[in-house]
Amino acid sequence: MDPTFIRTLAHAHQQVAAPVPGEALCHLAEQVMNVLFPERTEHPLPTEEAIAATLQKLQEHLAAILTALPMEPALADETATHLFSRLPALHQLLLLDAAAIVAADPAAQGQTEVVRTYPGFYAIALYRLAHALYQLKIPLLPRMLSEYAHARTGIDIHPGAQIGSSFCIDHGTGLVIGETAVIGTHVKIFQGVTLGALSVTKELANIKRHPTIEDYVVIYAGATILGGSTVVGSHSIIGGNVWLTESVPSHSRVYHRAQIHVTRTEDPTADFTFSI
Incomplete structure (x- = not known):
């Protein structure tokens, strides 16, 4: 292999300050969805304490992801806290989306089917999460999340x-x-x-x-x-x-x-x- 080519690639790799954990972000989004909609998971959380602890853990995980952008730890914590404080409103929006799909589609057998199986609902849900990140002016992560949904559903919604x-x-x-x-x-x-x-x-x-x-x-x-x-x-x-x-x-x-x-x-x- 051409040494000059290898040297060029090595320089490019060295310029990357820190890898952005896109896979971790998408996994976190799936976990948030499972908490908001237990119909999606085979292991619903049994108590209020378990739900609160899981959400706290996910919030801390998001803060850790944000520090890889990079973002100062204090700002990352503040941003993650702000985003998770918006989950109740986000959940209500998604319930309205699910209800709209059930009402509009004669084939839909109810909210559980829509939440668990409909690509339209899934794409909307991840869009709304990505949009919340976009509104906080977080770089890269909103688009990574929307492209994850795009790859899974064929539905391309820009987070903006x-x-x-x-x-x-x-x-x-x-x-x-x-x-x-x-x-x-x-x-x-x-x-x-x-x-x-x-x-x-x-x-x-x-x-x-x-x-x-x-x-x-x-x-x-x-x-x-x-x-x-x-x-x-x-x-x-x-x-x-x-x-x-x-x-x-x-x-x-x-x-x-x-x-x-x-x-x-x-x-x-x-x-x-x-x-x-």
Whole structure:
């Protein structure tokens, strides 16, 4: 192997102040979820004391992770304490999300099934944890957590997005929600939807690039909504495969009109033509 190449790599390795424990963070997030939603675990905690002790241990673990960023120990402790103080509010938000999914999906058999098995709920839960870290201006960790959820579910939600309560993701595979997207309450989004930017030039990094979705909007599969000034008004329905780059008022119905022609023959072995 080329010694110069090895030397270059060695220099790069030496410049890393401390490895960021991304795997530990994701494991911690899973443990927090298990405490908040005992339906997810095979070993529910038996007493209030056990729950309090577990949360304290997880808070200390988060503080240890933060010191690897690096962050001063006192600030790491303060940040971890602040984040864990927000768990009651986070739990209430997630209960509303779970209830919204149960109410919207005829296949859902109840909260336990949604919490234990639905990728949409899982992606929302880890997004809300990552968003809490993002709001505290913690570098790197929020994105690591959101990418962990992305890898597991196929749902890509940037931790900077602002998402209101009672959020429902149905299926969700291929869903993309950008950093500056704003989503109101009681919004339902299906798989393959993109809430993206019209342009991805670096000069737009500090401005709103992604759309605003107001309350009680439904966005069906494959729709693409782009642009920081694009607003979908409340109580609107965006149909499947719509490409939208301009605002629509409240109570709008926006559909992609496709022409489908089907021909039929009595003899299935005969030649036939079709177009879509």
